[in-house]
Amino acid sequence: MEQDTILLDKVASHFDVEHPVDADVTLSYTDEDIVMIDNVKFMANPAPVRLKVNMVAFCIKGKIQAVINGQVTQFEQNQLLICPPNTTITDFLLSPDFDFKAILVSNRMLQSFLHEKMSLWTEVLYIHKMHVITFDEEDIRTFTHFYDLLNSVFTIEKQIAYKSEVVRSFLRGAFLHLCGLLKAVKQSETIIPSSVSQQGTIFQRFLDLLGKSAVKHRSVEYYASELCITPKYLSMICKKHSGKTANEWIREHTLEDIRYYLRQTDLTMTQIADRLGFPNPSFFGKYVKEHFGMTPAQFRQKNM
Numbered sequence: 081m082e083q084d085t086i087l088l089d090k091v092a093s094h095f096d097v098e099h100p101v102d103a104d105v106t107l108s109y110t111d112e113d114i115v116m117i118d119n120v121k122f123m124a125n126p127a128p129v130r131l132k133v134n135m136v137a138f139c140i141k142g143k144i145q146a147v148i149n150g151q152v153t154q155f156e157q158n159q160l161l162i163c164p165p166n167t168t169i170t171d172f173l174l175s176p177d178f179d180f181k182a183i184l185v186s187n188r189m190l191q192s193f194l195h196e197k198m199s200l201w202t203e204v205l206y207i208h209k210m211h212v213i214t215f216d217e218e219d220i221r222t223f224t225h226f227y228d229l230l231n232s233v234f235t236i237e238k239q240i241a242y243k244s245e246v247v248r249s250f251l252r253g254a255f256l257h258l259c260g261l262l263k264a265v266k267q268s269e270t271i272i273p274s275s276v277s278q279q280g281t282i283f284q285r286f287l288d289l290l291g292k293s294a295v296k297h298r299s300v301e302y303y304a305s306e307l308c309i310t311p312k313y314l315s316m317i318c319k320k321h322s323g324k325t326a327n328e329w330i331r332e333h334t335l336e337d338i339r340y341y342l343r344q345t346d347l348t349m350t351q352i353a354d355r356l357g358f359p360n361p362s363f364f365g366k367y368v369k370e371h372f373g374m375t376p377a378q379f380r381q382k383n384m
Contacts, residue, residue, distance in 0.1 A: 086224060101205050112246060114251065116230075117182040129169040134185045136258070137161045138215075138223070142178035147171040155180075160213045160258075164205045164322070181227070183251070189335045193252040197259045199287050204262045206283065206321045213265060226254040236254035281347060282307060283321045286314060290333050295357030297334045297367075300326045335371055342368075342380045349376050 109116040117137075143156035147170045148163065163169070165187060181360045191198055197282035203212050216221070230250050233243065240246075285307055288298055302312040303326065311326075318326045334356065341352045368376045 096188060108231065108292070109247060113186040115184040115248070117184070119179065121322070128168065131163055131167045131169070131184075132165055134165060134187065134190050135161070135182055136185070137163075137180050137182035140179040142175040143181075144175070144178050145171075145173040151209075155212055158215050160215060162205060162211055162213070164202075165324075170312045180369045183250075185255075187332055188336055188339065189248075190255070191332075192261060192340075193248075193255045195273060196291060197256065199284065199291055200259055200263055200266070202287055202322070203280075203284050204266050206280075208261075208266060208280075210265060213261060219261065222257065223254065226257075227277060268366065280318050282309065283313070283317050286318065286326070286331070290329060294355070296337060297357045298330065300330070303330070331371075338368060338376075338382075342376055349369060352373070 099159070105120050106118040107115060108118040133263070137160070139155055139157050139159050139161070141157050142156060145152065145154045147153070149168055153161075178375060187192075190201070194201055194247075230247065233250070234244055253264060289303060289306055300311045304314040307314065315326045318324060318329060322329070324332075337356055338352070341347055342353070345352075347355070348363045349364060353359075354362045356364070358364035358367065365376055368374070368379060372379050
């Protein structure tokens, strides 16, 4: 796909924006789950934004200061900025030469990239609340190679089969490598206060339990019981650490399993419903129709 220069409000489906952002954006790739921003030229001070997806941005040059979820944060050359959904960014101050590249990724795509490593991602971002990582020269070279390979795919003029799958494979490799960096950074961090650590541990245990459960479509009461806490306390912890309720986490993981079984397996609807803990195929079909706007069979046919 050729690079497109558009106004930022053209990708507003990935943002909640208080008013239109005065900027030109160069996109190198976009689909329903991924947007790759190659460059942004701000015409005026950017408006406050609230992300609805995950954002990973790399500063090429210059620097920016902004308030991220109430915390003043500086982001400058050779640093990576990582923001999960529901992040609010306000009060921008940009240097004249500020330049960056960014990737916007939906939660469902991130989960398909990381699988069991998703727990590390959520721990670092939601519990330790680390948003900025400084790259050394070796890290810069590695991610530059990833970008150059992706760019070579984008700039091919002839039509190639499975292009989106190729893009996603490269991005999955990049995100897995990034998780390795996050793990190293986390291990070098000092211990956070015990009160936060105790709640953070419970939140992490909930995510681990959810991720490892073959049947995820269960009530908040079930998971709270497994963690020996009340449902109300579990929901409070989830909301505090991630901005999402326990029910929202359960639903996201359940939908990701449904996508996998409908797209990647030949199991019947009855077999999938049974494997995912739905009482019967009819209930499973209603659940899929409610969240995807189509029947399981239609979803499978559309994504073949």
